[in-house]
Amino acid sequence: MQELAAIEEQLWSYIDNSCNEAEHERMETNIATDAVWKSTYQKLLSIHHQLQAVTLEQPSMRFTKNTMEQLADLKIAPKINYTVNSNIIKAALAVSIMLLVAFFAYIIIAADWTTPAATHDFLDKIKVSTVMYSTLFTIVILLLVLIDTSLHRNRQKHARL
Amino acid sequence: MTLTYPTWLQEIKTIFPCNLNADTGVIHIRMQYQPEDIDIIRTVLSGRQQAYTLLVERYQKYVFTLTLRFVGDRELAEELAQDVFVKAYRSLADYRGESKFSTWLYTIVHSICISALRKKQHPVVLTEDLTTTYAAIDNQTQKLLDTRSDKAQLTTAISLLDPTDAEVIILFYQAEQSIEEIGHITGQTPGSIKVRLHRARQRLRNILTTRYPSEFKDSFKS
Numbered sequence: 001m002q003e004l005a006a007i008e009e010q011l012w013s014y015i016d017n018s019c020n021e022a023e024h025e026r027m028e029t030n031i032a033t034d035a036v037w038k039s040t041y042q043k044l045l046s047i048h049h050q051l052q053a054v055t056l057e058q059p060s061m062r063f064t065k066n067t068m069e070q071l072a073d074l075k076i077a078p079k080i081n082y083t084v085n086s087n088i089i090k091a092a093l094a095v096s097i098m099l100l101v102a103f104f105a106y107i108i109i110a111a112d113w114t115t116p117a118a119t120h121d122f123l124d125k126i127k128v129s130t131v132m133y134s135t136l137f138t139i140v141i142l143l144l145v146l147i148d149t150s151l152h153r154n155r156q157k158h159a160r161l
Numbered sequence: 162m163t164l165t166y167p168t169w170l171q172e173i174k175t176i177f178p179c180n181l182n183a184d185t186g187v188i189h190i191r192m193q194y195q196p197e198d199i200d201i202i203r204t205v206l207s208g209r210q211q212a213y214t215l216l217v218e219r220y221q222k223y224v225f226t227l228t229l230r231f232v233g234d235r236e237l238a239e240e241l242a243q244d245v246f247v248k249a250y251r252s253l254a255d256y257r258g259e260s261k262f263s264t265w266l267y268t269i270v271h272s273i274c275i276s277a278l279r280k281k282q283h284p285v286v287l288t289e290d291l292t293t294t295y296a297a298i299d300n301q302t303q304k305l306l307d308t309r310s311d312k313a314q315l316t317t318a319i320s321l322l323d324p325t326d327a328e329v330i331i332l333f334y335q336a337e338q339s340i341e342e343i344g345h346i347t348g349q350t351p352g353s354i355k356v357r358l359h360r361a362r363q364r365l366r367n368i369l370t371t372r373y374p375s376e377f378k379d380s381f382k383s
Binding site for chain 2: 009012013016018047050051052053054055056057058059060063064066067068070071072074075076077078079080
């Protein structure tokens with residue numbers, strides 16, 4: 001039973017024309033020489049033809065008219081241009097990452113490493129003003145927005161084909 | 162007899178050469194040549210909206226069959242199919258011609274149907290448990306199940322599949338989309354589409370051999 005299922009799976013790839021050339025040739029040989037392969041192939045081919053012959057559903061007679069009536073007042077949306085935006089997004093991403101790296105470099109350099117050893121809290125050693133925290137927060141938000149925009153654009157590109 | 166054609170028909174006739182005949186009062190249109198999708202799209206983009214009728218006529222059955230398999234209700238399916246053509250029209254300028262127009266159109270069908278299912282929380286019937294599936298069959302479907310035609314039985318069996326499985330079957334067999342194209346439409350890899358197609362055929366076979374053991378014993382039964 002397990003073996004038959006494996007044969008069927010391979011034969012479907014053959015019928016669907018989704019296997020490579022070597023597999024295709026191997027299955028042609030199997031069909032020509034093996035009775036089980038041959039009978040299974042004929043059975044699956046019959047299913048394939050039956051599925052191809054299934055008729056499509058017909059919408060109502062007024063379908064085209066109704067659709068065109070809906071379009072009457074509509075205009076085609078202008079084409080969206082991706083080229084410029086893509087470069088801007090890449091540049092903004094690069095700047096944000098550089099700012100983030102610079103920020104961390106600054107807080108490490110500006111940290112007061114002379115504080116007594118008893119103080120273990122790293123936050124006590126660094127001297128970062130509220131303004132700097134706000135800057136960090138803004139950079140992180142900007143990065144997240146840019147990443148989201150970039151991913152969204154990729155999805156849209158894929159959808160538009 | 163002098164025939165008066167509707168305005169939209171006259172306009173199409175000026176865009177693409179057609180052979181118009183009248184037979185028993187019904188107007189038959191016999192196209193002398195079938196314009197390519199891309200030619201129709203260029204015409205629509207140049208401002209001749211009525212040319213879009215040809216695309217609607219060409220793909221309405223495919224789009225409607227897909228939406229019907231998703232929502233199961235003819236009225237709602239027709240509404241969704243119209244939404245598909247409206248959205249496609251609005252976005253026509255974004256069609257880059259890198260894929261077939263049909264593939265691009267079915268991508269819109271897929272996204273609209275998935276959104277509709279989420280929005281209306283339409284029940285998605287999974288066929289893992291066939292007992293549950295058959296319990297969900299309403300009277301209308303039951304009548305269809307009793308029909309003697311193999312084709313009708315197969316159509317009914319497809320309608321009993323999980324909508325996403327039915328979608329793959331329709332796209333592959335009726336809409337003639339390749340495994341790679343179905344991958345683009347559904348946002349999945351060709352590998353997973355192959356698996357889904359195989360699984361959908363297995364489930365279809367289960368439904369048919371359970372419902373019609375004698376009719377499908379030669380082909381669908383293992």
